[in-house]
Amino acid sequence: MRKVGSLIAGGALVAGIVAGTGGAAQAASPLNPVGNMDGFSYDGRLVVSGWTFDPETAASIDVHAYVDGQLAAVATANGSRPDVAGVYPSYGPSHGWSFDLGKRSAGVHQVCVYAINVGGGDTNPVLGCRTFTVGGSAALNPVGNLEQVALIPEGLYLQGWTLDPETAASIDVHAYVDGQLAGVATANDHRPDVGSLYPSYGAQHGFRTVVTPPVPGVHRVCVYAINVGDGTTNPSLGCRSFTVSSFNFGATATLSSGIAVTVQKPSRVTVSNTASPSPSAGYSGVLFSITFTNKTGRTFTPYDDVLLVSGPTGRQAPLTFDSGGSDPDNWFNGSIPPGQSQTATFLFQVPTAELSQLRLEVNPDFFEDESAFFAGSA
16 A cells, blocks of 8 residues: 655655555555654653644644554644645645654653544654663662561561652652562651651652551562652662461471571550650560471571561551560570570560550561561560
């Protein structure tokens, strides 16, 4: 098939034809619009321009711009193009068009513009297509952090923050469990600490979400920030390995590293006035006894990380030092030979009203990034 068309040659407007493919050459309808995309640029914004008219009218006709197969804009080709009038004097000069199609994300894109037939033609012909690549910058990738992971009766609780340096708007996060998409959330929770650190972006960049709990066993969750500008990737905000064993205090979880973690049911204790942080009204002391058993064939040195959250929002409880009261260890001290165990106590302060909703994360070695999770009441 052959289409009546036009093109720019050596800076001058000339009549021409565009050859198609397949089968014998066949004339297109002489009543189809003619024209060309003769301007293209991308310098932070996509701008295309050209001209067109329909042979059946001297009036300006519409043009449609598509980016990556989606309609992006509609305009009327009524801009002044005296060069068009010079070649087609009976149609006049008011047949130019231009689109500012804005900023595009990093990656490969295609823009196509079509003339809209108004008469007896048989198609809306393409005036031109351009494929272009928008380069990205790692400095424009989102930033943030996955701060909390906890197994609760409703599922796997995830909390953190993220923002994209190219916008103050909240962006999405995607959570993957064992490499499979498990949940999508928008990071629009109020986080004044983030707002203080990034004042020009505001505070609406926190996320809290619950995804379906995995079956018993060892799993890994990763959360990614979804880039919305000219970054190069959707960066990971953090990954965490965890073991689903039991939701109850008093259970033992054996991690893939060979370290078994046992958490006894916690007890309520009085926090003395010399404690750090000081006791707060409406809060209760909660003392945990945690045991590590080394089931490996090598000596294990704990670099433990123990985190307690409470209530429906996952409020983080402060680790409390109280030599004048229950005198907790608050860490494991020394190595554990193969086949041996070591127990340490940990003291937290929790709102008394939230003692029925406690969730404890125990990571025996933060270098290994594998935790066991427990839940219950005190």
